Amino acid sequence: MVTSKKTALAHSITTVILTVIGALWLVPILWTMYQSLRPYGEVLKFGSFSLAKTINFNNYYTALVQSQMWRYFINAVVVALPAVILTLFLASMVAFVVSRYSFRFNIPLLMLFTAGNLLPAQLVFIPLYRIYLSIPVPHFINENGVLYDTQLGLILIHVAFQMGFATFVLSNYMKTIPKEISESALVDGASVWIHYSRIMLPLLRPALASLGVLMTTWIYNDFFWSVALLKTGNKRPITAALNNLQGEFFKDYNLLAAGATMAFIPTLIVFFALRRQFVAGLTLGSTKG
Amino acid sequence: MSSTGTELTAAGAKAPRRRRRSNFTKKDRTVLFGLVGIPTILHVLFVWIPAILTVLLSFTFWNGIGGIKEIHWAGFQNYTQIFSLYEAFPKALRNNALWLGFFALIPTPLGILLAYFIDKNLKGSKFYQTAFYLPMVLSLAVTGIVWDYIFRTNGLVNSLMGDTSVESATSWFGDPNKNIWVVLGIASWRHIGYVMLLYLAGMKAVDPSLHEAAGIDGASDWYTFRKVVFPSLRPVNVIIIVVTVIDSLRAFDLVFIINRGRNGLELLGVLVYENIFGESSRIGWGAALATMLFLMSIIPIMVYLYQTFKAEE
Numbered sequence: 001m002v003t004s005k006k007t008a009l010a011h012s013i014t015t016v017i018l019t020v021i022g023a024l025w026l027v028p029i030l031w032t033m034y035q036s037l038r039p040y041g042e043v044l045k046f047g048s049f050s051l052a053k054t055i056n057f058n059n060y061y062t063a064l065v066q067s068q069m070w071r072y073f074i075n076a077v078v079v080a081l082p083a084v085i086l087t088l089f090l091a092s093m094v095a096f097v098v099s100r101y102s103f104r105f106n107i108p109l110l111m112l113f114t115a116g117n118l119l120p121a122q123l124v125f126i127p128l129y130r131i132y133l134s135i136p137v138p139h140f141i142n143e144n145g146v147l148y149d150t151q152l153g154l155i156l157i158h159v160a161f162q163m164g165f166a167t168f169v170l171s172n173y174m175k176t177i178p179k180e181i182s183e184s185a186l187v188d189g190a191s192v193w194i195h196y197s198r199i200m201l202p203l204l205r206p207a208l209a210s211l212g213v214l215m216t217t218w219i220y221n222d223f224f225w226s227v228a229l230l231k232t233g234n235k236r237p238i239t240a241a242l243n244n245l246q247g248e249f250f251k252d253y254n255l256l257a258a259g260a261t262m263a264f265i266p267t268l269i270v271f272f273a274l275r276r277q278f279v280a281g282l283t284l285g286s287t288k289g
Numbered sequence: 290m291s292s293t294g295t296e297l298t299a300a301g302a303k304a305p306r307r308r309r310r311s312n313f314t315k316k317d318r319t320v321l322f323g324l325v326g327i328p329t330i331l332h333v334l335f336v337w338i339p340a341i342l343t344v345l346l347s348f349t350f351w352n353g354i355g356g357i358k359e360i361h362w363a364g365f366q367n368y369t370q371i372f373s374l375y376e377a378f379p380k381a382l383r384n385n386a387l388w389l390g391f392f393a394l395i396p397t398p399l400g401i402l403l404a405y406f407i408d409k410n411l412k413g414s415k416f417y418q419t420a421f422y423l424p425m426v427l428s429l430a431v432t433g434i435v436w437d438y439i440f441r442t443n444g445l446v447n448s449l450m451g452d453t454s455v456e457s458a459t460s461w462f463g464d465p466n467k468n469i470w471v472v473l474g475i476a477s478w479r480h481i482g483y484v485m486l487l488y489l490a491g492m493k494a495v496d497p498s499l500h501e502a503a504g505i506d507g508a509s510d511w512y513t514f515r516k517v518v519f520p521s522l523r524p525v526n527v528i529i530i531v532v533t534v535i536d537s538l539r540a541f542d543l544v545f546i547i548n549r550g551r552n553g554l555e556l557l558g559v560l561v562y563e564n565i566f567g568e569s570s571r572i573g574w575g576a577a578l579a580t581m582l583f584l585m586s587i588i589p590i591m592v593y594l595y596q597t598f599k600a601e602e
């Protein structure tokens with residue numbers, strides 16, 4: 001492309017403007033991090049908008065150890081990890097069938113999953129709440145003996161919902177894998193199960209990785225379902241637990257800032273380390289040609 | 290990574306050579322049934338059946354405390370009551386509409402504009418690209434807390450304005466005339482990056498020869514974008530519209546964490562929650578509100594399905 005002086009100038013101006021906006025974009029995050037490093041007493045005295053005299057990690061220590069925030073991180077892992085693995089597994093099964101075999105139900109089935117994923121959660125949770133209250137579970141899972149207020153229940157609803165999106169994305173991805181691979185497997189007499197588990201599943205790895213990163217972030221970030229389905233505060237994963245911490249850290253905003261920072265740091269790490277997977281996961285499902 | 294046109298042909302091309310059901314061994318048939326059946330049953334049982342039950346419940350009276358025997362037929366009374374008696378309802382409806390209108394007019398076009406600039410690959414684009422993506426990775430709950438430090442009484446904005454006293458400083462979240470706008474701004478902070486990301490991915494897929502042809506003809510970048518790139522991105526445009534509408538209807542977390550969706554921040558999604566878990570448990574009202582949300586989501590969902598599956602029919 002021809003770059004005249006005029007366009008070069010326009011480009012520099014654009015760069016400057018976008019860099020300034022980009023910096024402004026980061027202000028809320030950086031500001032919260034800054035507050036998290038300051039003792040509350042000092043902020044009370046000089047206001048939040050003041051040059052810090054003391055910078056330390058005391059708030060982090062207090063939040064993590066005294067307020068036992070580490071528990072909520074464990075809760076988040078206990079929910080997200082099985083939910084993501086189960087979702088990917090189940091979704092890949094459906095995606096395999098609808099993209100490798102020509103059944104009449106393929107498209108209606110995909111539509112069912114895709115539409116299900118787009119339903120408002122509020123539409124689902126009223127009866128689900130009652131259903132969860134009436135499904136018995138063994139007492140070692142929940143001392144009240146019902147599915148409501150268990151992490152298992154939370155995992156199940158995440159799986160049921162996210163499966164819609166994952167099935168859609170994986171079936172799109174699978175359609176780009178050449179049919180010849182399947183044909184030759186069938187000629188060799190591979191059974192359906194071998195075809196799925198030995199031939200297609202390994203080929204899905206890049207898509208599974210991208211989706212896995214994205215869905216882990218989504219489930220980790222979930223607020224609605226955790227609040228709606230877990231009554232007991234210390235069963236909640238970190239994102240929803242911030243709601244309790246807000247009350248618990250009543251007025252010690254610098255402590256809450258440390259809590260919030262700790263809650264988002266894992267997602268930032270995932271984003272920076274696995275950015276390509278994250279972006280691919282998002283666009284895999286949404287841009288079709 | 291994004292899929293191209295090949296899949297469209299792949300889906301249909303093999304149809305004449307498809308294996309008939311009778312070709313499967315008994316074991317294969319069982320496996321196929323399991324592969325499709327187990328996930329489908331789980332999905333239908335946990336998503337679709339509750340959704341249908343909600344619609345049914347919206348025509349009943351139920352306090353939710355008594356058993357299923359306590360459910361009484363109500364006809365459309367929940368709906369008429371909500372429209373005539375429920376004070377929070379018109380506010381929520383207005384706020385959801387405002388949310389949708391605002392999202393459609395401000396952050397969505399801004400996201401597209403940003404994608405246009407970033408696609409030029411100017412110097413330093415890595416930095417601001419990352420900056421615009423970042424909010425998307427944060428949960429809405431964290432987003433609410435993070436912005437609280439900016440807009441609270443003694444937060445950054447009031448500090449810069451020079452008044453942080455409880456008596457006289459602006460209460461950004463407390464003033465029912467202002468808080469919805471503040472919240473919309475915060476939600477946009479997140480939405481812009483999302484739109485930008487989807488758009489950039491779409492633009493990468495545009496045939497470069499289109500750009501070049503337009504460039505040779507002497508068309509400006511902006512003109513090329515408007516007349517060549519934008520129209521060719523129709524599928525992405527539709528998806529962005531759908532995402533915008535659905536996100537506006539589903540909005541919940543942000544206002545819930547700020548003030549539980551009260552005092553100017555009422556939203557339909559929060560009212561559903563309040564009717565189930567609030568002081569007075571009115572399952573019928575909650576279900577009716579959820580059903581209204583559902584009716585409003587049907588249109589974008591249909592548009593999305595049509596856009597996505599029309600090529601495969």
